[in-house]
Amino acid sequence: MAEVRAEMVANVWKVLVSEGDHVDDGDTLVILESMKMEIPILAEESGTVTKLHVAEGDVVQEDELIAEIG
Amino acid sequence: MFDSVLIANRGEIARRIIRTARRMGVRAVAVYSDADEGLPYVSEADEAVRIGPAAPAQSYLDAAALLEVARKTGAAAVHPGYGFLAENAGFARAVIDAGLVWIGPSPDAIDQMGDKIRARNLMAAAGVPVAPGTTEPVADADAAVAAADEIGYPVMVKAAAGGGGIGMSAALDADALRKAFETARTRAERFFGSPEILLERYLPRARHVEVQILGLADGRVVALGERDCSVQRRHQKVAEETPSPGISAELRSQMLAAAVRAGEAVGYLGAGTVECLVDAESGTFVFLEMNTRLQVEHPVTELVTGIDLVEQQFLIAAGEPVSFDPSAPVLPRGHAIELRVYAEDPKRFLPSPGAITAWQEPSGPGVRVDSGYAAGTTVTPFYDPLLAKLCAHGATRDEAIARARLAVADFVVTGPKTNLPFHAELLGNAEFVSGDYDTGLIGRMRQA
Numbered sequence: 001m002a003e004v005r006a007e008m009v010a011n012v013w014k015v016l017v018s019e020g021d022h023v024d025d026g027d028t029l030v031i032l033e034s035m036k037m038e039i040p041i042l043a044e045e046s047g048t049v050t051k052l053h054v055a056e057g058d059v060v061q062e063d064e065l066i067a068e069i070g
Numbered sequence: 071m072f073d074s075v076l077i078a079n080r081g082e083i084a085r086r087i088i089r090t091a092r093r094m095g096v097r098a099v100a101v102y103s104d105a106d107e108g109l110p111y112v113s114e115a116d117e118a119v120r121i122g123p124a125a126p127a128q129s130y131l132d133a134a135a136l137l138e139v140a141r142k143t144g145a146a147a148v149h150p151g152y153g154f155l156a157e158n159a160g161f162a163r164a165v166i167d168a169g170l171v172w173i174g175p176s177p178d179a180i181d182q183m184g185d186k187i188r189a190r191n192l193m194a195a196a197g198v199p200v201a202p203g204t205t206e207p208v209a210d211a212d213a214a215v216a217a218a219d220e221i222g223y224p225v226m227v228k229a230a231a232g233g234g235g236i237g238m239s240a241a242l243d244a245d246a247l248r249k250a251f252e253t254a255r256t257r258a259e260r261f262f263g264s265p266e267i268l269l270e271r272y273l274p275r276a277r278h279v280e281v282q283i284l285g286l287a288d289g290r291v292v293a294l295g296e297r298d299c300s301v302q303r304r305h306q307k308v309a310e311e312t313p314s315p316g317i318s319a320e321l322r323s324q325m326l327a328a329a330v331r332a333g334e335a336v337g338y339l340g341a342g343t344v345e346c347l348v349d350a351e352s353g354t355f356v357f358l359e360m361n362t363r364l365q366v367e368h369p370v371t372e373l374v375t376g377i378d379l380v381e382q383q384f385l386i387a388a389g390e391p392v393s394f395d396p397s398a399p400v401l402p403r404g405h406a407i408e409l410r411v412y413a414e415d416p417k418r419f420l421p422s423p424g425a426i427t428a429w430q431e432p433s434g435p436g437v438r439v440d441s442g443y444a445a446g447t448t449v450t451p452f453y454d455p456l457l458a459k460l461c462a463h464g465a466t467r468d469e470a471i472a473r474a475r476l477a478v479a480d481f482v483v484t485g486p487k488t489n490l491p492f493h494a495e496l497l498g499n500a501e502f503v504s505g506d507y508d509t510g511l512i513g514r515m516r517q518a
Contacts, residue, residue: 009423009451034451035413035421036234037304059451062424 002045004067006060010034015056017067021049029067030054043069071388072146072171073097077115078136078161079151081442082458083364085111087149090380092116099143101136103129105450109442117143124452130154133161137168147171147387149380153454156363157184157233173387175285175362179336183360186230187268193357196335198328201347201356203270211248214269218247221271227251229258230266233361235305237261240272275508276347277316278302279355281329282371284382284396285338287389292396293326294375297367299345301496303419303512308489309496310367311407312374315467315505316350325355332360340386341368341379350508366410366459369440373406373463405467407474409493411441412455413486416495417516422487423451432480436463436473439481449486457488467505471497 010032017029023043032039050070054060074097077084084100088111091098100115105124112118119139122129129135131154140148148165150156150173159177166172174180183189187207194200202221207230208214218225218241227250229237237257241247251267259265282294298314299307317325329344343365345358368379377400382392394400413422429445441458443449449457460477464470475497481490499515501507 008421010421011451034423035453035455036236037421037455039420 001050002043002047002069003065004029004041004043004069006032006041006062006064006066007039008034008062010039010060012054012056012058012060013038015052015054017049017052019049019052023047023049023069032060041066045069071096071384071390074099074143074145075147075149075173075384076101076136076140076143076145077149077151078130078155079149079153080106080130080453081109081111082440082456083151083366083442085114085442086440087151087380088114090378090384094381094384096384099139099145101130101139103452105452108447110444110447111442119143124450126154126452133158133164137164140165140168140170145170147173149173149383150363152361152363152366153234157361159184171387173340173383175339175342176337179338180362182336183362184231185266186228186232186359187266189360190268190357192335193332196331198332198335198357199355201271201273204268207266208251208269211251214247214251214267215244217269218244221269224272224274226270226272227254228268228270229254229262229264230268231262231264232258233262235302238305240274273347273349275351275510276349277314277508278307278345278358279314279317279325279348280343280345280365281325282365282368282379283329283333283338283342283344284386284392285333285340285342286392286396287339287386288391289337290396291330291333291338292400293329294371294377294400295402296322296325297365297370299367300507300509301502301511302509307367307410308412308512309407309409309493310370311405311467311470312370313402313405316507317348318353321348321353321355328355328357332357338362341365341383350506366456367408369438369459369461370406370408373438373461374402374404375400376403404463404465405470406461406463407470409460409474409478409496410456410489411458411460411481411483411493412489413449413457414455414489415487416489416492419489419492421451421455423449424486425449426483426485428482428484430480430482431458432460432477434473434476434480436470437461437477438463457483457486460493471503
């Protein structure tokens with residue numbers, strides 16, 4: 001089980017996966033936007049997206065949970 | 071001179087414009103979004119009006135709301151700063167149509183230079199050198215590959231309506247080009263509302279050198295020296311200096327003359343910047359783009375010339391002569407460096423918004439700080455990460471670097487991560503200190 005967290009306050013621009021999807025290490029899960037920069041959030045291991053905690057348009061705080069991969 | 075000005079911007083540049091307005095006895099009206107209510111520029115303006123919520127589209131990009139503030143406060147002129155609506159010809163027209171003074175070039179000049187494809191063609195016709203590239207929008211990835219075969223790799227893929235490095239990337243071969251083309255098109259649509267793409271020959275070891283021009287009220291165009299902006303990450307500037315340590319006196323005079331021709335070709339009025347790429351080995355340069363506004367890094371030019379560029383913008387917009395003798399060549403006095411202090415981590419350069427708990431600016435001989443924040447304010451994720459511009463001026467480049475080192479060490483910001491440690495690293499980097507560097511410098515620093 002791996003937790004994917006936000007490194008900084010950001011807006012959730014795009015969510016590219018759904019719960020139940022299989023992802024490979026390095027796949028882009030969501031794209032955040034902060035200070036006019038797009039920040040792709042990548043899977044750091046292969047597995048299934050068991051839980052997605054954000055939707056497009058949300059604001060995430062630093063260290064907030066984005067997704068869980070099992 | 072008009073008696074009041076609305077500043078359609080925020081942060082450090084709003085504060086910078088307020089300073090000159092007050093000195094000239096012009097009433098300064100600021101606008102602020104909900105995210106910016108506590109920033110210093112809001113309290114320093116003669117009057118400040120809430121413009122909307124934090125999102126730029128509902129605040130600093132809302133032309134109708136800005137014009138309404140101008141009407142209500144009786145502002146006679148509008149200064150757009152940089153970014154936001156500064157290079158939006160439609161906004162410039164709306165300001166003029168409302169009977170206000172637009173502090174910038176004509177909407178037609180903005181249009182001509184805002185489209186990078188048109189600008190390239192226009193410059194080539196005016197005898198300004200341009201890089202090999204496309205003369206009309208590239209329709210799709212196949213057309214891009216065909217064009218690149220003619221231009222020669224590596225190529226740079228750019229949004230025709232773009233700026234700030236967004237959507238730009240270099241491609242070494244056809245596969246990379248197809249990917250770069252799709253990315254550029256998506257971003258161009260999203261950020262600039264136009265999917266048009268151009269390709270240009272990419273110079274991997276080039277310097278980015280730009281020329282400050284002023285189009286005077288009497289129609290003359292003068293050049294106020296150059297700025298070297300080769301310290302870049304993600305195609306965005308991090309540090310600038312003037313004079314450029316990488317060009318000869320002969321190349322400098324050729325570039326200044328070309329920049330004047332560029333301004334004359336569009337009947338340019340006010341402050342503008344002609345950006346070029348310089349191939350230091352061959353001693354040649356090509357036109358990159360023209361920014362039809364005040365540039366972020368304008369303070370280094372002010373430090374070596376003693377000319378207040380915002381004051382010249384005001385004078386020119388009011389139809390008055392500038393404050394210096396434009397028929398005598400403006401020669402730089404000493405050397406100046408600007409370091410952009412960003413709210414970002416100093417290793418990977420990722421954004422780091424947050425509340426500022428301590429803020430202490432350096433001072434001393436030759437040190438100038440243009441800042442947008444203070445202790446107790448908050449850096450939000452809605453706007454660009456620029457916190458402050460730290461400038462150092464000295465009689466020589468060595469002295470400017472020495473002063474900059476001390477100033478970086480004395481600048482205290484607690485809360486958000488900042489790139490101040492990166493600047494300390496840069497000022498100690500042998501390649502930067504030698505002056506013989508190019509736009510690949512940060513990439514090499516981070517590979518090591």
